[in-house]
Amino acid sequence: MEIYSFIDPLCPDCWGLEPMIKKLQLEYGHTFRIRHLVGGNIKTFNSFKRKNEGITTHADVAERWERTASRSGMSCDGDLWYEDPMDTPYIASIAIKAAELQGKLPGFNFLRKMRELLFIQKQNMTKEENLIQAAKETGLDVHEFKKDLHSQAAVKAFQCDLKISSEMEVNELPTLVFFNENIEEEGLKITGLYEYEVYVRILTEMLKTKPTPEPLPSLDAFMDRYHFVATKEVAVVYDMSCEEADAAMKKLALKQKVEKVPAKHGSFWRTVKNG
Known part of the structure; x- marks a missing residue:
């Protein structure tokens, strides 16, 4: 099985999904592979700049971060939007793709580190120096990362994610799409945050049998x-x-x-x- 996880790297709800993903991987990781894709569309990526149209103000975003943190239990500090407000998430999204050019696991670890710096330490992850710091702390080849951050390969990988996001009509984030081995069958799409049992039910439905969970580590x-x-x-x-x-x-x-x-x-x- 394969799970496509559509995220926006600056989205607190996507960050709130982390505990569920961890538990799924620990208990049922032997039944699926997960692939992180940057979801959304170009309109989404420009929404940060549309303050004058009454769509989003920094105060609105800060308040949403605080509400999401209280609901999900995954801290995100909305004060960042008053102290060092961010621009479009475009560069952060390209950075994820640049990290993935060094391998799936380094890309996964970079995404996690980037979110820790952003949501907990209030580091503006639309600034290149902070992305480079995240690459250093992840143990990436920083020279390669800097080069890839401005490469066509990273841009193309990002555009590919957006294309898949559009084809699958992913309009809200986070969204998980579950696929089984039968390529004839459509994937099962779930948007937002749910209780853990919901994800296990979907796994069972897609596998057509109840998978046996692995014992949890100490x-x-x-x-x-x-x-x-x-x-x-x-x-x-x-x-x-x-x-x-x-x-x-x-x-x-x-x-x-x-x-x-x-x-x-x-x-x-x-x-x-x-x-």
Whole structure:
């Protein structure tokens, strides 16, 4: 099976989908491959600039970020829109495609790092220097990344994503499209954020059999794999409340394996080097 995940790199709702994607990959990753595509259309990419038409003001976007963070549990700090408002997400989208030219996993890790810098640290990810910093922190070949950021290959990959997005009539983000092995069958499209069970039901429907979930890793192994996670991600993956997840992570912190990183909404945890 294949899952197409259509996202906008600057979209807080897309960021809010991360806990579900993590749990799906851990439990059912043996049944599917996931592919991240930049969704939307050119009108979407220009909407940030259309303040005078009453469509979007920086205050509106800031308020939406705060509301989304409260609802999803994945922190995003709307103050960025007052301190260093962003332009079109075009360059951030090209950056994802530039990172993917170094491989699927480096591209995936770059997207995650870019979102951490954006939503938690309030770094404007429409500025090239911040994208380069994300590439460094991801461990990409920075020289290649800088070159690819201005390459036709990255632009073409981005245009290809938009074309697929248009063909599949993806008008809202985030959107997941599930495909099974039968190329004759249409994909099953789901837009927005849902409870985890909904995604499992769709997997079952597309596979025409209930897949057997893999056992979840220990919390230690989970942190060794991801290195930096939200309390909300721990809660979703391990079917805990955020309070229970926080208590479990505090136990790891006492063993000096992780350290807490406060955020505007909720908190995150980072593995301690040599911990």
